[in-house]
Amino acid sequence: MTTGSVSPRRADTRRNHERILVAAAESLAATGDVSFNAIAKRAEVGVGTVYRHFPTPEALILAVYEREVRHLVDVVPVLLGKYAPHEAFRVWATDHLAHYMMTKRGLADALRTATASRGELPASAYESMVGAVTTLLKANAEAGAVRADLDPVTVLRGLGGLLYLDPNGEWRRHAADLADLLWRGMAAPGDGPCR
Numbered sequence: 663m664t665t666g667s668v669s670p671r672r673a674d675t676r677r678n679h680e681r682i683l684v685a686a687a688e689s690l691a692a693t694g695d696v697s698f699n700a701i702a703k704r705a706e707v708g709v710g711t712v713y714r715h716f717p718t719p720e721a722l723i724l725a726v727y728e729r730e731v732r733h734l735v736d737v738v739p740v741l742l743g744k745y746a747p748h749e750a751f752r753v754w755a756t757d758h759l760a761h762y763m764m765t766k767r768g769l770a771d772a773l774r775t776a777t778a779s780r781g782e783l784p785a786s787a788y789e790s791m792v793g794a795v796t797t798l799l800k801a802n803a804e805a806g807a808v809r810a811d812l813d814p815v816t817v818l819r820g821l822g823g824l825l826y827l828d829p830n831g832e833w834r835r836h837a838a839d840l841a842d843l844l845w846r847g848m849a850a851p852g853d854g855p856c857r
Contacts, residue, residue: 678707679715685701685704690766724773727773735790737758747801747802748808755840760833764833808848809849821840824837
């Protein structure tokens, strides 16, 4: 066996795991339900494979949530590489975070049910989101766009207002308005809106 190679079985297991998570995310977004049979069919795997990866609906729901959060966190360096820091913050808040909140209502409902028996959401997901906001704020502070004394937790709480937007209404416009409002409160003296 070559050093660093991955066995076909292990690669297949990883592919199945990801397909199950994608199918579950789609199902949760569409219906808010976790049907292992429907998810298996959508993922094109056997229902036993779903159970091997996720022995309970709660485990699957939490794994979907952690995957979605990971995507929100992983896009931050990409945005900072593509845009100026102030634009990266706006794009992340309006195009990624707001979009996630508007399209994942079923996941939010399922999470409330899943965590009722377990207590609370994994702390690592929350810490990852705080880390993403910290990275965005640090880049903006270094660019002189925002005050250096901003608390990332407070900014994340402010972005929590996105949860109150109507997914059937003009949420994109309202998300941009909220990002602009937050930006005005965060901006370094003399800096304008983040549009």
